[in-house]
Amino acid sequence: MECRICSGRLRPFADFGRQPVSDAFVAPGDPGPEFFFHLAVGVCADCSMVQLLEEVPREKMFHDGYPYLSSGSAVMREHFAGVAERLLATELTGPDPFVVELGCNDGTMLKTIAEAGVRHLGVEPSGGVGRRAAARGVRVREGFFEAAAAAGILAEDGPADVVYAANTLCHIPYMDSILRGVDTLLRPGGVLVFEDPYLGDIVARASFDQIYDEHFYFFCATSVRAMARRHGFELVDVERLPVHGGEVRYTLARQGARTPGPAVARLLAEEEAARLTEPATLRAFASRVAANRDSLVALLEGLRDEGARVCGYGATAKSATVLNYCGIGPDLVPFICDTTPAKQGRLTPGSHIPVREPGAFADPYPDYALLLAWNHAEEIMAKETAFREAGGTWILYVPEVHLMGA
Ligand code: SAH
Ligand code: TYD
Ligand code: ZN
Numbered sequence: 001m002e003c004r005i006c007s008g009r010l011r012p013f014a015d016f017g018r019q020p021v022s023d024a025f026v027a028p029g030d031p032g033p034e035f036f037f038h039l040a041v042g043v044c045a046d047c048s049m050v051q052l053l054e055e056v057p058r059e060k061m062f063h064d065g066y067p068y069l070s071s072g073s074a075v076m077r078e079h080f081a082g083v084a085e086r087l088l089a090t091e092l093t094g095p096d097p098f099v100v101e102l103g104c105n106d107g108t109m110l111k112t113i114a115e116a117g118v119r120h121l122g123v124e125p126s127g128g129v130g131r132r133a134a135a136r137g138v139r140v141r142e143g144f145f146e147a148a149a150a151a152g153i154l155a156e157d158g159p160a161d162v163v164y165a166a167n168t169l170c171h172i173p174y175m176d177s178i179l180r181g182v183d184t185l186l187r188p189g190g191v192l193v194f195e196d197p198y199l200g201d202i203v204a205r206a207s208f209d210q211i212y213d214e215h216f217y218f219f220c221a222t223s224v225r226a227m228a229r230r231h232g233f234e235l236v237d238v239e240r241l242p243v244h245g246g247e248v249r250y251t252l253a254r255q256g257a258r259t260p261g262p263a264v265a266r267l268l269a270e271e272e273a274a275r276l277t278e279p280a281t282l283r284a285f286a287s288r289v290a291a292n293r294d295s296l297v298a299l300l301e302g303l304r305d306e307g308a309r310v311c312g313y314g315a316t317a318k319s320a321t322v323l324n325y326c327g328i329g330p331d332l333v334p335f336i337c338d339t340t341p342a343k344q345g346r347l348t349p350g351s352h353i354p355v356r357e358p359g360a361f362a363d364p365y366p367d368y369a370l371l372l373a374w375n376h377a378e379e380i381m382a383k384e385t386a387f388r389e390a391g392g393t394w395i396l397y398v399p400e401v402h403l404m405g406a
Contacts, residue, residue, distance in 0.1 A: 008046030014286035020349035022320035048277035066126035067342035084112035103168030107133025150181030159187035170196035179231040201246025209318035312336030314373025323351035
């Protein structure tokens with residue numbers, strides 16, 4: 001097995017077995033069979049990039065029916081409005097600035113840029129969500145970003161001041177083509193800004209459900225700096241973000257174009273002190289994950305046996321790993337409620353738990369709710385205070401299995 005960044009040797013450290021495409025919710029009339037792949041993770045002995053061992057073909061994940069909507073969380077809507085305001089104030093201040101977003105989804109970030117009248121383009125292969133962005137006044141190019149697409153955008157729109165991507169670069173195994181494309185598209189002093197789940201937080205919180213088909217890479221400052229250098233870029237800034245269970249925003253500029261800020265050296269030193277990318281650390285993470293799986297299954301089986309009513313909250317892509325790795329089906333979690341229209345009335349991939357509309361949660365409240373969207377815990381618990389007031393108890397499994405009751 002070879003590293004997708006540098007062709008170095010991969011050392012496997014965690015195995016989640018046979019897994020479905022995480023966002024492939026099964027419709028009642030779907031002919032099947034479902035597509036499965038082997039979900040396992042390794043770390044490169046040379047460049048230290050943590051990555052999946054098997055790649056799912058991109059068309060199986062990102063297509064017209066891709067259900068995920070960036071706008072599904074109020075906290076994330078606020079986060080992306082803040083991102084846009086900051087880009088407008090810092091990087092998009094020249095005479096006729098131009099920003100390209102990779103994976104713009106339903107336009108949650110670019111909407112603010114469009115409203116400011118700034119030139120922009122969202123690149124989005126999933127047609128359904130891309131049309132939602134267009135309906136909000138965002139300019140969208142349908143298709144996958146890669147080196148060839150970058151040349152097309154440059155020819156049509158000229159160079160970009162910023163290429164921005166949230167929760168998208170980590171989804172793309174073909175990073176060589178992406179970074180060549182960014183190099184083609186960026187003006188000489190331009191920057192690539194991207195934010196993705198942070199390996200440091202995943203390991204610290206044992207948040208193993210960040211590992212699924214769409215999340216191919218698990219970035220940290222150490223591996224991103226090495227990746228950047230292979231393509232003539234330098235890591236010039238890093239910023240830790242509280243969203244999605246802990247992310248880092250990385251800023252890359254062409255080598256020599258900008259002086260790296262002090263946060264870069266700090267995070268690199270922190271990662272080294274924690275031995276973050278060493279196989280022993282990652283194997284210890286895998287052991288904690290296996291122990292958490294056993295306690296989650298034991299808890300849910302106990303609740304079933306005593307006749308408690310349980311449901312799931314948030315049919316996340318992340319939950320595919322939890323449900324399929326733990327063998328949790330409708331016997332343990334009879335349904336999951338979720339706000340996403342394209343998931344409702346369908347079954348979770350592989351585990352076949354029905355997804356219902358949010359109103360099903362309170363009709364009547366269950367005794368226990370398994371919080372599968374734990375990364376939105378604050379937002380959800382603030383919205384659902386009546387659940388605990390009615391005697392309900394949340395079940396969380398990050399950083400370990402624990403209950404939050406009245
Ligand atoms: N940026 C949004 C969406 C993240 S989901 C947010 O943070 O909420 C990842 C998105 O990346 C999906 O909408 C998917 O269709 C898109 N995507 C996947 N591969 C891509 C590629 N090669 N180029 C551009 N977008 C891509
Ligand atoms: P998210 O954790 O953002 O991402 P992923 O699918 O990549 O793991 O998904 C949140 C899911 O939870 C999404 O399907 C919408 C749903 N959701 C609710 O049902 N209610 C809520 O209040 C929030 C914030 C999310
Ligand atoms: Zn490597």
